[in-house]
Structure formats: structure tokens, C-alpha cells
Amino acid sequence: SQQGEEDPQALSIQEGENATMNCSYKTSINNLQWYRQNSGRGLVHLILIRSNEREKHSGRLRVTLDTSKKSSSLLITASRAADTASYFCATDEGNTPLVFGKGTRLSVIA
Amino acid sequence: ETGVTQSPTHLIKTRGQQVTLRCSSQSGHNTVSWYQQALGQGPQFIFQYYREEENGRGNFPPRFSGLQFPNYSSELNVNALELDDSALYLCASSSWPRANYGYTFGSGTRLTVV
Numbered sequence: 287s288q289q290g291e292e293d294p295q296a297l298s299i300q301e302g303e304n305a306t307m308n309c310s311y312k313t314s315i316n317n318l319q320w321y322r323q324n325s326g327r328g329l330v331h332l333i334l335i336r337s338n339e340r341e342k343h344s345g346r347l348r349v350t351l352d353t354s355k356k357s358s359s360l361l362i363t364a365s366r367a368a369d370t371a372s373y374f375c376a377t378d379e380g381n382t383p384l385v386f387g388k389g390t391r392l393s394v395i396a
Numbered sequence: 397e398t399g400v401t402q403s404p405t406h407l408i409k410t411r412g413q414q415v416t417l418r419c420s421s422q423s424g425h426n427t428v429s430w431y432q433q434a435l436g437q438g439p440q441f442i443f444q445y446y447r448e449e450e451n452g453r454g455n456f457p458p459r460f461s462g463l464q465f466p467n468y469s470s471e472l473n474v475n476a477l478e479l480d481d482s483a484l485y486l487c488a489s490s491s492w493p494r495a496n497y498g499y500t501f502g503s504g505t506r507l508t509v510v
């Protein structure tokens with residue numbers, strides 16, 4: 287079963303614009319993670335935010351976490367064509383398997 | 397080589413056959429998890445192996461089974477293949493107990509059942 291639900295399902299933007307993806311989940315978590323997947327290949331870990339953190343940055347990525355609303359957002363600033371991929375959130379309840387959402391398909395048009 | 401390697405990359409099997417997929421874990425990791433990803437969907441957890449024993453299982457029938465070896469590499473076996481088993485199978489390695497860091501995934505095996 288899916289825990290996280292990403293929104294929107296698909297997003298198309300111009301190069302240079304910012305992309306925002308949202309994730310909602312259902313249970314208490316230890317941390318929430320974002321992954322990228324290019325063309326149906328393996329997932330690449332992007333960033334992890336712990337339940338006691340509210341915001342985290344890594345390069346052009348900014349992640350927020352609101353545990354009261356059970357939601358997270360991933361912002362990619364100044365997007366590039368190479369950012370075109372599917373993005374998944376995954377929740378970690380603490381030594382349990384990661385549970386993934388259905389993903390957001392991002393298309394960045396040059 | 398410190399990443400996760402999966403083999404084969406692509407596979408075509410006939411309904412009813414059996415298949416074995418292989419995965420080597422990242423150096424320093426002792427746990428392997430397997431996920432099934434259907435087209436357009438997120439990865440679904442199949443099972444996890446720690447110290448050569450199954451340590452958690454998702455909603456998959458018993459014809460999905462696995463092994464973990466002393467070097468922490470792993471196999472996923474699927475018997476009596478069905479058309480719906482066509483998917484990308486992903487292996488991920490991690491450490492148990494798990495601190496706050498992410499999984500390392502392999503590139504996956506694309507299984508097509510005809």
C-alpha cells in the first residue's frame with residue numbers, strides 16, 4: 287500500500303523556473319525522504335528530513351516538513367532540462383521499510 | 397565498486413516460468429530490500445533481508461521468495477510467473493538498525509512476462 291501521495295501527478299515547466307512538489311502521508315514518521323528516478327531506472331536519494339526538522343536545503347533543493355499536517359514539499363529552484371525525472375517521497379517510520387508514494391513526473395522544457 | 401549492482405538488467409520470461417534476480421549490496425550495508433515497481437506507479441515493498449533472514453514482508457504471495465548470503469548480496473526468486481509480474485524490480489541496501497539516512501538503490505531489473 288502507498289503511504290505518501292505526491293501532488294501534482296505531473297508537472298511541466300520552463301527551464302529556469304522553480305518546481306514545487308507536495309507529499310502527504312498518513313502515519314507518524316521518523317523521517318521523510320525524497321528520491322529521483324530517471325526513465326524507469328534506479329532511484330537516487332536526494333534529501334532526508336527528520337521529523338524534528340522543518341526545513342532543509344541541499345544545493346538547489348529545499349524540503350519542508352509539517353508533521354502537524356502530515357505533509358512535505360520539495361522545491362527545485364532554477365530548474366534545468368536535466369531535472370526532468372519522476373520524484374518520489376518515501377516515509378520512514380523507524381526501522382520499518384520505506385513506503386513510497388506514486389510520484390510526480392516533472393518535465394523541464396528547454 | 398561501492399554501489400548496488402543488479403543483474404540482469406532486462407529479462408523476458410514466459411508465463412509459468414521461474415526467475416531469479418540478483419543484487420549486490422553497497423559496502424558496509426547489511427540489509428537488502430526488494431521493491432516491485434509497475435509502470436507509472438511507485439515502488440511497492442516486497443521483502444527485506446537482514447543477517448540472511450527475512451525481516452519484513454509486504455503484500456506479496458509466497459511465490460515471491462528471497463535469499464541473503466553471508467556477503468549481504470541477495471536474490472529474489474519468483475515462481476509461476478504471471479503477466480502482472482511484469483515490472484521493474486529494484487533492490488536497495490541499507491544498514492540495520494537504520495540511522496537517519498537514505499537507501500542506496502540499484503538500477504533495477506526490467507522483467508517482462510509474456
